[in-house]
Amino acid sequence: MTTLPTTSRRGFLRGASALGLAVSALAALPRLALAAWNKAAFDAKALPDAYKAMGVENPTASADVQLIASDIAENGAVVPVQAISKIPNTTQISFLVEKNPNTLAALFDIGPDMLPDVTTRLKMGQTSNVIALVKADGKYFTATKEIKVTLGGCGG
Amino acid sequence: MNRREFLHMLSIASAAGMALPLDVARAEQSAEALYDAPAFGNVSLLHITDCHAQLRPIYFREPNVNIGVGSMAGHPPHVVGEAFLKQFGIAPKTRLAHAFTYLDFERYAPLYGKVGGFAHLATLIKRLRASRPGALLLDGGDTWQGSGAAMWTKGQDMVDAAKMLGVDAMTLHWECTYGQDRVKEVAEKDFAGHIDIVAQNIKTQDFGDLVFKPYVMRVVNGVKVAIVGQAFPYTPIANPRYMVADWTFGIQEEGMQKSVDAARGEGAQVVVMLSHNGMDVDLKMASRIRGVDAILGGHTHDGMPAPTIVDNPGGKTLVTNAGSNGKYVGVLDFDVKDGKVSDFRYRLLPVFANLLPADAEMAALVAKTRAPFEEKLGEKLALSEGLLYRRGNFNGSFDQIILDALIAEKDAEIAFSPGFRWGTTILPGEPITMENVLDQTAITYPYVTLTQMSGAQIKQVLEDVCDNLFNADPYYQQGGDMVRVGGMQYSCDPTAGIGKRIGDMTLKGKTIEADKTYKVAGWAPVAETARDAGAESIWDLVARNLRARKTVATPQLNLPKLKNVDGNPGLAT
Numbered sequence: 001m002t003t004l005p006t007t008s009r010r011g012f013l014r015g016a017s018a019l020g021l022a023v024s025a026l027a028a029l030p031r032l033a034l035a036a037w038n039k040a041a042f043d044a045k046a047l048p049d050a051y052k053a054m055g056v057e058n059p060t061a062s063a064d065v066q067l068i069a070s071d072i073a074e075n076g077a078v079v080p081v082q083a084i085s086k087i088p089n090t091t092q093i094s095f096l097v098e099k100n101p102n103t104l105a106a107l108f109d110i111g112p113d114m115l116p117d118v119t120t121r122l123k124m125g126q127t128s129n130v131i132a133l134v135k136a137d138g139k140y141f142t143a144t145k146e147i148k149v150t151l152g153g154c155g156g
Numbered sequence: 157m158n159r160r161e162f163l164h165m166l167s168i169a170s171a172a173g174m175a176l177p178l179d180v181a182r183a184e185q186s187a188e189a190l191y192d193a194p195a196f197g198n199v200s201l202l203h204i205t206d207c208h209a210q211l212r213p214i215y216f217r218e219p220n221v222n223i224g225v226g227s228m229a230g231h232p233p234h235v236v237g238e239a240f241l242k243q244f245g246i247a248p249k250t251r252l253a254h255a256f257t258y259l260d261f262e263r264y265a266p267l268y269g270k271v272g273g274f275a276h277l278a279t280l281i282k283r284l285r286a287s288r289p290g291a292l293l294l295d296g297g298d299t300w301q302g303s304g305a306a307m308w309t310k311g312q313d314m315v316d317a318a319k320m321l322g323v324d325a326m327t328l329h330w331e332c333t334y335g336q337d338r339v340k341e342v343a344e345k346d347f348a349g350h351i352d353i354v355a356q357n358i359k360t361q362d363f364g365d366l367v368f369k370p371y372v373m374r375v376v377n378g379v380k381v382a383i384v385g386q387a388f389p390y391t392p393i394a395n396p397r398y399m400v401a402d403w404t405f406g407i408q409e410e411g412m413q414k415s416v417d418a419a420r421g422e423g424a425q426v427v428v429m430l431s432h433n434g435m436d437v438d439l440k441m442a443s444r445i446r447g448v449d450a451i452l453g454g455h456t457h458d459g460m461p462a463p464t465i466v467d468n469p470g471g472k473t474l475v476t477n478a479g480s481n482g483k484y485v486g487v488l489d490f491d492v493k494d495g496k497v498s499d500f501r502y503r504l505l506p507v508f509a510n511l512l513p514a515d516a517e518m519a520a521l522v523a524k525t526r527a528p529f530e531e532k533l534g535e536k537l538a539l540s541e542g543l544l545y546r547r548g549n550f551n552g553s554f555d556q557i558i559l560d561a562l563i564a565e566k567d568a569e570i571a572f573s574p575g576f577r578w579g580t581t582i583l584p585g586e587p588i589t590m591e592n593v594l595d596q597t598a599i600t601y602p603y604v605t606l607t608q609m610s611g612a613q614i615k616q617v618l619e620d621v622c623d624n625l626f627n628a629d630p631y632y633q634q635g636g637d638m639v640r641v642g643g644m645q646y647s648c649d650p651t652a653g654i655g656k657r658i659g660d661m662t663l664k665g666k667t668i669e670a671d672k673t674y675k676v677a678g679w680a681p682v683a684e685t686a687r688d689a690g691a692e693s694i695w696d697l698v699a700r701n702l703r704a705r706k707t708v709a710t711p712q713l714n715l716p717k718l719k720n721v722d723g724n725p726g727l728a729t
Contacts, residue, residue, distance in 0.1 A: 070406035071631040074392040080404070127654075148632050151620045152393045153574060153682045 050103040062141035067132040076124045076149040083132035085116035092135035099128035196501040197491030199376045200288035205454030206480040208302025208578040211522045213270035213509035215581040216481045217545040220258045223726040226628035233435045233458030239725035244461045255506035272482025275514035290376045292324045296454030297432045301330035304594035313525035325352045329388035329432045354385025356415040357408040370415040379492045382419035386431040390634045398684045416447045434635035435477045446470025453477045457577045533591035537702035542710025546579035556711035559642030561701035568677035575637030603691040605678045612670040623654040649719035
């Protein structure tokens with residue numbers, strides 16, 4: 001059975017948030033460090049354009065890519081998503097939201113010693129397919145899930 | 157009187173909607189037999205759900221519209237009336253037919269009397285426990301909300317009643333609308349050592365830690381039984397998110413499978429999921445999760461006399477749903493042999509108050525908790541000439557009263573009222589009391605709203621809610637009914653996709669235009685800003701309207717024109 005949260009961990013992290021400034025300065029580093037920021041891919045307004053800018057050809061749906069997310073978003077502004085790849089030599093995992101103004105939401109480069117398991121939070125304006133795109137050995141694999149964004153109310 | 161005269165008298169009585177002598181005879185015959193459910197096997201689970209804080213006996217009319225679409229069409233729970241009786245092999249015009257369907261409700265309700273009430277429920281539970289030693293009592297949630305007294309005591313009256321009833325474990329939905337702090341308070345203080353709240357799908361927003369135990373293990377007659385909890389997955393969407401700001405919900409199949417596997421790993425020979433998913437979601441989940449013997453379900457308020465048996469990669473799972481408002485107790489008897497379930501019996505017993513003497517201890521508790529509120533609850537606001545009920549996919553006569561009141565009191569063109577499934581029934585000729593109004597409206601975000609909406613926005617709201625009800629994939633449903641609509645007319649094709657179900661929107665014969673604005677009254681807003689606006693509570697508005705009306709004629713239901721559902725067994729008129 002999973003252990004219940006302890007106040008000590010939460011208390012520790014609350015204390016740590018006093019260091020917020022330092023943390024956010026660090027957070028800016030990865031982008032600076034990134035060899036080539038694919039601006040064209042992140043600017044793409046539609047799925048085919050994003051794929052083209054990323055060099056994705058013939059992505060195949062694969063059961064070895066797992067996309068974990070709720071069916072209905074609790075808050076469209078913050079939608080947690082997780083992608084896990086079981087495909088050997090996974091070097092990249094991306095999240096694409098078909099109906100967002102900018103399709104490509106996040107791109108993670110996976111190093112050789114990293115587990116291909118990433119979690120992030122997306123902003124979604126409306127119900128859309130979300131795609132987890134995995135690159136492995138130069139080939140692309142996907143898992144797709146519709147996440148519904150609803151007005152709320154009226155249940156029960 | 158000769159035979160001809162007798163038959164003539166019967167036909168007059170029948171036309172007047174009176175109970176016939178034959179009905180009375182039948183009622184007396186079946187009274188004792190109803191609760192003679194022989195014990196079976198070695199592990200028994202008693203299941204109540206969605207009582208919505210109804211501590212005293214009430215009337216509750218089952219729906220005549222409960223449409224299923226896609227693969228759900230025509231399957232339980234989407235059968236009503238005659239189709240329901242046929243599906244479950246229940247003889248028409250009997251006590252059971254009255255319990256499970258809306259058929260001739262006005263005629264049979266005075267004959268068979270009120271249902272539920274915790275004092276009568278307690279008697280039945282004791283009787284069942286006597287014949288089934290070690291039986292567990294499980295509560296599917298929606299227990300703390302639904303009455304004025306529950307709202308005013310923040311659910312305390314129900315917390316105390318559930319403890320006295322001897323509930324072993326429960327899961328959550330409307331409980332959360334008292335706020336996450338209140339739920340934690342009850343879990344850690346009142347329930348400690350008595351009732352376990354179980355929910356594998358409530359986690360903290362920050363780290364994804366479990367807020368409650370995912371399951372509890374109990375030993376029944378030497379057999380390890382795990383109860384895995386599944387709270388209502390869409391609580392922060394269907395109800396205000398600010399009330400559970402630090403918690404996240406969702407269906408979470410992976411978490412459910414992990415909990416079931418962990419329970420089996422711990423030696424559970426029986427694994428039961430106590431669910432507030434709603435029945436369509438439960439049926440889909442049962443087809444995908446391995447290792448669950450039964451899903452005891454609620455939320456959609458479907459009183460199902462028999463379980464649906466669902467195949468999955470791990471074997472078979474029973475799916476039940478135990479209705480609402482304290483009207484039923486589900487009794488699931490398992491025979492566990494060689495470490496696994498070998499056979500079962502299931503019954504859904506209606507709780508007829510006049511067949512079960514009140515339990516003195518529980519009756520005293522109920523009287524005590526109600527005492528401070530009796531005067532306010534007892535106020536007679538108006539006389540109802542017709543039958544008032546809520547349940548049904550599109551509208552109910554009590555909802556129509558709320559809609560009419562909203563339009564009149566707010567001088568609105570259009571009114572919306574949420575498609576809740578709780579709310580009791582009032583017979584023709586009875587007074588409408590403040591308690592009755594609160595039974596339909598007692599929530600912690602009762603604010604009345606008045607908004608200028610464009611025709612396009614109105615259409616979007618109707619489409620959005622309709623998709624929550626009729627999405628072909630149950631995981632995208634939220635389990636309420638369609639928003640009740642007053643003032644305007646529309647058509648609805650439940651079988652279409654989102655954006656294409658709603659059409660023919662008119663107001664007083666004129667087409668509703670996308671870019672024109674309309675004055676729309678409503679209540680129960682989920683936005684935090686609405687809470688801070690300090691608007692009137694819906695029950696005050698409805699009470700004011702009813703006091704002025706004095707006598708309320710049978711409401712004319714404003715219903716959409718339905719398309720593509722002719723012959724659907726979930727629809728009777």
